[in-house]
Every structure is written in C-alpha cells, then in structure tokens.
Amino acid sequence: MATERPSRLRVFSLNCWGIRFFSQLCTQRYEMIGELLCQEQHDIALLQEVWSERDFLFLKRKLSSSHPYTHYFKSGVIGSGLAVFSRHRIQDALLYQYSLNGYPYMLRHGDWFGGKAVGLVIVDVSGLKAHVYVTHLHAEYSRAQDEYLSHRTVQSWELLQFVRHTSCGADLVVLGGDLNMHPQDLGNRLLRSHTGLRDCYTETDTFDGCEDGHTLIADNHFTKKQDLVPFEKGIRIDYILMKGSQRVTMKCESLSTTKGPVADKPFPYSDHEALTAEFALLHSEDSRQRGSSDTLAVSEQMEVVAEARALVKEGLCQTEALRDKAMHLMFGALLLLLLPLAMAFLPCSCSCSFSTLGLLGAVCMVLLLSGALLYLLFTTHIKVLKETEDQMMLTSNDLQTKLTGCQLSGSSSLDGSPEIQPLSPFKREE
C-alpha cells in the first residue's frame, strides 16, 4: 500500500487594490507584487481588483517565465478585476457574472461598474484536473445598515450554484478571493455547506499570519481605521477554500498571510493581506467518506437555505418598494410635463416665453427618462431575486426529500451536490 511522496500545490490570493488614480502607490505596489510572485513561485496566483488591463499586462510580462499561463476575466464596464497566473497549463476558462451587483447610480461605491463575477479556470496540475475559481463579491460599506446584503446573498447563492454544477469532474477544487463576508456570515455558511468547500484557515495544520486570520488589519499602512470599526483587531474577508474528490484528498498543510508592513519595503502590497496555502494532494483512501453525519449536514443545509430565502424575500420587498418609487417619479414627471403643455395652450401662458416652456419640458423629460431607467433596473433586480428564491425553494424541497428518505436511493449527499441515482428501471446485465 505504498504511495509516493504526495504532490504539492501552492496557491496565492490577493486583492490588489488596483484602482488607477485612486489607490495609493499603485505602480510601485504592482512592482512589489510581481517580485513576490516571481520569487515565491506559487503554482497558482489568484488576484482580485486588477482593474486596469495595463497593470495585468505588466504582471503578465513580469511573470512570463515563472507563470507562463494566465487568464484575465473581462466583464462589466471596467472589468471583473479577476486574474489568474499559473505555472501549470490552463485548459479552459469560464466566467459567470453575478446577476445582482449594486446600483449604477451609486457612483461613490462603484461596484456596479466592476461587473463582479466568478471566474473558473481548469488547470492541468501534473495530470490532475484542478478547477480553480477566483471571485470578488460586492463590498460591505456599512455593517449596521448594509443596503447590499441581499445582493451579496444572491451572489453567494450564484457562486455556490456555479461551483456545485461546474466542479463535478474535477480532481481538486480551489476557490480563492475576496468574499467581503466575515467567516460566519450567512453567504459564507451557505457557500461552505452547499458546496462542501472547506476553509483553509480552519483546516490548516500550521498557520502563520495575522491574528484570527484577519486580512484587513489596523497595522496596514493603507487601511482606513474607521473601516474596521467595531472590529478594531481586524476582519477576515479573504479566503482560500478547497475540496478534494473521490480520487484525490486535499490537505491544507500550511496557511500564511502577510502581516501589513513588508520587510525592506516602505509599504504593504495592498490594503488587504495576501493569503498563501500549501496543499498536499493524496490518493483518496476512502472515496466516499460519508456516514451518520449526512443527516446532520442536510439539516444544516436546510437551515441555511431557509435563512437565505428569508433574506432574499426581504430584499424582494425592498426592491419592490424602490420600483414603486421609480414609478412615482415617472408619473410625477408625466404630470409635470402636462404643465408646460397646458401653459402653452392656455391664455395665461402669455407671460411665459416658448423657451421657458421648453426648458420645463426638457427637465420633465430628463426626470421621466431617469424614472423609466430606474424602473427597468429594479424590474430586472426583482426578476433575479424571484429566480433565486425559486431555486432556493427547489433546493429546500430536494433536501427535504433526502431527509425524509423518500428518495428511491434513500441516500443523502454530504456536499449538497445532486446525487447520482441508481439505474432503477434498468436491469443490470447478467
């Protein structure tokens, strides 16, 4: 039963904070990030917030020897900001842009323009098929009054659905990125419980990094201290998650984070800390380590989905209220539009010049157009929220069926992925 020394895989993840003309010392930091990646020779580097294609191309040139395989995911107005650099051959790539991602009129936040998404690259790691996901979810600007909570929850749902349904043939699965969620936030629990992905921070044998694995810390030169309140010590919002397969067991042997200041450098790599995970890849001894905990897992999945469904419903009510407001704006503008028309034809209009009426009309038209655009926007959001709720309901029903043992197979799935049923109507060959 001897096996060779296990293969290893080193994965790096960093939110690069690469907003040109806004993020501080961008050029110098990309130089540092490039040097780090060249030197450390991680197998796969997952980068977020590489907003400028010029910066991506700089890294691509710099890493052409160490990481010859790369993919830069393009979506939205600015881009998704997601980039993968790999020492192993990238066979295929696929992008799923999240259906909800903030509002275009929230220029101050700007997430909408980023086209947030999850990117998948299929990497041939010495003969193993690795499905590697990189993602970046909508930012949380206020924990107390988080107006994007339902959007982030829908994104978490779409992320887990995408991972569940595209990771089926993989030997190993890695997901890295900035989830913009604390470890026990609903979206995070949803993702872990329904995909079977495990958090490297809780799974690792050894950890070397910031206290509690924080990736936003007060010690970082670029961090605005007010963004951390009330978590003065720091927040963990960047993750590397992983799962093996029936063929391969993934073991996280070590996880490390940067700790703000960088030795011999005047400033950190980014306003986020970078993560590095080292995995041992072993032959799966027991390809289906399932047992009595299955029922427990299904119950947990059901609870989390129920919680998420309630939140999506709440988001739906809020969005319906917003759509109503947009409709009121439209009607208001239409009524206002009648005013210059009436004035133009009524005798009292003599005191108003044609131009005044025109100006008033133009203002009404702008208001009407804005109302119509907002109405369209919120209508699409409502469609997405309803679709998500329907999908959650299907999943709930499916889990319920599993739990009550009504299925023909009578078995339940630990990782939440749809179970392969026996060929009951077929008689096996004799």
Added chain:
Amino acid sequence: MATERPSRLRVFSLNCWGIRFFSQLCTQRYEMIGELLCQEQHDIALLQEVWSERDFLFLKRKLSSSHPYTHYFKSGVIGSGLAVFSRHRIQDALLYQYSLNGYPYMLRHGDWFGGKAVGLVIVDVSGLKAHVYVTHLHAEYSRAQDEYLSHRTVQSWELLQFVRHTSCGADLVVLGGDLNMHPQDLGNRLLRSHTGLRDCYTETDTFDGCEDGHTLIADNHFTKKQDLVPFEKGIRIDYILMKGSQRVTMKCESLSTTKGPVADKPFPYSDHEALTAEFALLHSEDSRQRGSSDTLAVSEQMEVVAEARALVKEGLCQTEALRDKAMHLMFGALLLLLLPLAMAFLPCSCSCSFSTLGLLGAVCMVLLLSGALLYLLFTTHIKVLKETEDQMMLTSNDLQTKLTGCQLSGSSSLDGSPEIQPLSPFKREE
C-alpha cells in the same frame, strides 16, 4: 446479456409566441397548448416565449396533474420566457443569462428586454439524472445583413460552455429550444461539435413532420411570408438535441413536428411548429466509443472555433466603431454645452433669454447622457467579446495540444469536454 425493455423519455419543445397584446389569439392558443400537453403527457415539455407570468401560471394550473413539477426562469426586464413542465421531479435549477443580447435602444426588436438565457433543470427520471436545458437565442431579423450575428455567436459559445461544464455528472442530456439558427449555421456547428450533442432530426429512426424538419413554415396561419424569403419552403430553427453518457445510451426513436393547422382547431398552436422526440434509454454497452475518429473530431472542433473567433473579432471591430460614435456624441454634446455657457457670459447674449439658454443646455445634457449610456453599453459589449475571444483561444490551444499529442495522456476527447488526465505524479497503490 439480457436487458429489460429500455426506458423511454418523451420530450416536447415549442416557442409559444406569447407576447401579450401583440401575438394573435394568445389566450386561445395557450388553452390549446395546455390541452395538448395534458393529453400527450410528454415526460418533459420545454417552452420558450412564455413572456407573461400570467400565462405560465395558467399552464401551471392546467398541468398540475399531468406535469406536477415545473420551473419558470426569470431574468431581464420581461423575463427569459423559458419554462419547463415535467412529470418527473425537478431537483435543481440553474440559469445563465447571455452576456450579449442585442441593444436596449432597438425597441422594435426588443430581444434585449427579454434577458435571453439558458436554463438548466436537473430531473430525476426514474432514477436517472437528466440534465435538461432550455434556451432561446437572439432572433435573426435579416439574414443578408444580420447585425446580431456576433451576439448570437457569443450566445452559442456561452451556451456550449455552460452545457460542457454543467453536464459532467449527467446520465443523459437533452437541450431543446429556439436557437434562431439554421442547421449549418456557425453557432449550431459550434454547439454540436463542442458539446457532443446530437441533433434529433438527423439521428431519429422515424420522422413525421414538415419537410426537412422545418419549424417555421409558409403553411402556418401566423407566419409572415416575407420572413421566410428566400426560404419559401420553410426554415428549421427549433431543435431538440441530446447525448447519453458512459452509463446510458440515448437513442432517438422518433421525432415529429406539428404541421401548421391543427385538426378541429381554427388555428395553429404558435407561429413556430412544435417538436416531439421520443428516446429509448439503454445501458451503455461501450462507455467510451472513441477511436480513430477522435483526431477528425478535434480537427473539426478547431476549424469551427477558428471560424467563430474570426467572427467575434469582426464583431469586436464593429462594436469599437459604435463606441467611438458614442464618444463623438458625448464630445459633440459637451461642445454644444459650451455654446449656451458662452452666450450667457458674452455681450451678444442680450438677444437670448435665460430660458432659451436653459433649453439649449437641457438638450445638450440629454445628448450627453445618451452618449454616456451608449458608451457604457458598448464598453461592456467589448469586454464580453474580448472575454469570448480569449476563451476561444484557450480552447484552440487545448485542442492543438491534443492534436499534436503533446499531452501526457496522449488521448483526445471526442465531445470536446476537458479530458481527465491520469494521476501521473502518483504511484498507484500496490
């Protein structure tokens, strides 16, 4: 080697032409469609252009006994129009909205508002896991000057990528819908060659329907004859495609279409003809029927991808030109905006009232806003086209590697799905 009588699966697909207040005799036709589905008891019915949720709910009520499982896919402003009715339990659903789908300002065509997408339902067919896809691609309004060709090609690419990456664990795969493409159109060849899906029309043992399998025919009461020019006999744009798996062989035993007029009814079901396919599901005798044709298949895949890449590049140039025009509009509006400002401060402005200037300013603002919105729109389109081209390039490279036998495995994939590599760095257990 005796096997039991094979299981059967009957699948129905119809574009219902359900545009409320526009499509003729909508209510009556939905009544007829409901009756047909109740009576025929297909296992799965895939409907497109069910634009109104009210009509979907009508069908849901009508089919509650015959087809108790259903999913209505919601996206875009109006919806995706996609609905599935099933006699077998739907376990899960997933939606992928196409990234390119026409232009919002093309109100006359209106596809943009429909949020065209591909929907996947995972259906438990007597213990077999069936991945059933329903889709509707952007319409072709002019074959000679098809301004949406690149959009439809990108949709075909996204469709095939979605099917490839989400059908891995399926026992059987069925795709039905209105592809808005002729059988030998690029997008259709792309889809078939890269997913391994086979066209029921060419595969069926027996066929009963319109000549050459047409689904848009001159004999149909609702068809506008000018839409068929120069294909007076008809066009085949609706399809049912299928593939089996290593466990199950799918055999299309019969395919039929409606033929325009319906017996005892005053008009047809829709302006499209409906398709019904009957499949025999058999145990796969040879799970990997691959051989010398592999190289041929890979060559074909490469050729089709190269053709598609060229078309996407062309689309990219056209969209860049459109973006330039939007930018010119913005600059023009900005310059025009300077005019009232200059007039307000120059001595010659005495002859213009404040209101005239305001009106001019308002017009400029509307032009500026329109230009900005169009600029954003075309920028997102460029991102999508570039992403698609990059993905196609990755696939080309991967196929090239397969073809030249540089891969460790030395094998090639017949259906284009990424090949599972041997665990070369691992020593097998002894």
